[in-house]
Amino acid sequence: MSKKVLFIVGSLRQGSFNHQLASKAENILAGKAEVSYLDFKDVPFFNQDIESPAPAAVAKAREEILAADAIWLFSPTYNWAIPGVVKNLLDWLSRALDLSDPSGPSALNEKLVTVSSVANGTSPDEVFKHYRSLLPFIRMKVVEPFTGVTVNPEAWGTGQLTVSEEKQAELAAQAEALLAAIY
Numbered sequence: 001m002s003k004k005v006l007f008i009v010g011s012l013r014q015g016s017f018n019h020q021l022a023s024k025a026e027n028i029l030a031g032k033a034e035v036s037y038l039d040f041k042d043v044p045f046f047n048q049d050i051e052s053p054a055p056a057a058v059a060k061a062r063e064e065i066l067a068a069d070a071i072w073l074f075s076p077t078y079n080w081a082i083p084g085v086v087k088n089l090l091d092w093l094s095r096a097l098d099l100s101d102p103s104g105p106s107a108l109n110e111k112l113v114t115v116s117s118v119a120n121g122t123s124p125d126e127v128f129k130h131y132r133s134l135l136p137f138i139r140m141k142v143v144e145p146f147t148g149v150t151v152n153p154e155a156w157g158t159g160q161l162t163v164s165e166e167k168q169a170e171l172a173a174q175a176e177a178l179l180a181a182i183y
Contacts, residue, residue, distance in 0.1 A: 003033040003182045006068035010075035010086040012041050017118040017151055018074040020161040024168065025072065025116065028175045033182075038064055046091045052099055058092050062107040065093055069182045070112035070143070073131070077119040080126035082134070094138040106139070113140045114178050116147040116171065118161060124148030143181045147171045 007026070009019045026035045042057040044050065054062070065071065076083055082090075096104040115131045117124035128146050135142050147170045152162040163171070 003179060004067060004069045005029060005033045005035050005178065006064055006071050007035060007037045008040070008071060008073050008086070008089070009037065010073060010083045012085060015159055016076070017149075017155065017161040018076050018116075021116055021118050021147075021149060021163065021171070022072075022074040024163055025074075025171055025175060028172050029179075032175075032179055033069075036064070036068075040085070040089050043089055043092060046088055051095065054092075061089065061093060062097070065107040065111065068111070070114070070178050071108075071140075072178065073113065073115045075115060075117045075124075075127055075131070077117055077122065077124055077127040080122070082127060082130050090134065090138060109139045111140050112143055112178065112181050114143040114146065114174055116149070116174065118149045118151060120151045123150070141181070143178050145170065145174055145177060147174050 007022050009016065009022050011018045029035050038061060040057065040061055043061060044055055075086055078084070093108050094106045096102050096106055098104050113135055115128060117127050119127070125148065128148065132142065147167065149163055149167050155161050
């Protein structure tokens, strides 16, 4: 049975640096796991007034989460924190599947998760602090290590992220840890 890893890229921008890092991780996982990307651009802002029935984009995201063995978040750092689009997605996905029991399991319940981040000129450690606090709270199983990459200065002109051999090795170690955590 193939291991299924769902990538969530926290930047909606075409060609984002975090998507480029996700592509490198996908190459590392080639032949070891089935990788898919969650398209969540149509998930609305969370609002209890529209929670039931769940909007179609939320229902689809939940299905993809439930079908995955693990989640790998590739997150930019927005003002040293989790990007709003990612936080909104996690807010939706952390809600109970059965709203008659608000403390019941969500699509994220006990799901394995790891995080990588490409940040501009600063260490991704700040956003990692937020994820290390949030993810266990929403009952996810965090798999470390995390990998942080700083944007190379010329990338702003070329649009191409450069990832050092050291960081590629860290990404490979992260992939192996995630695969090892999948039962």
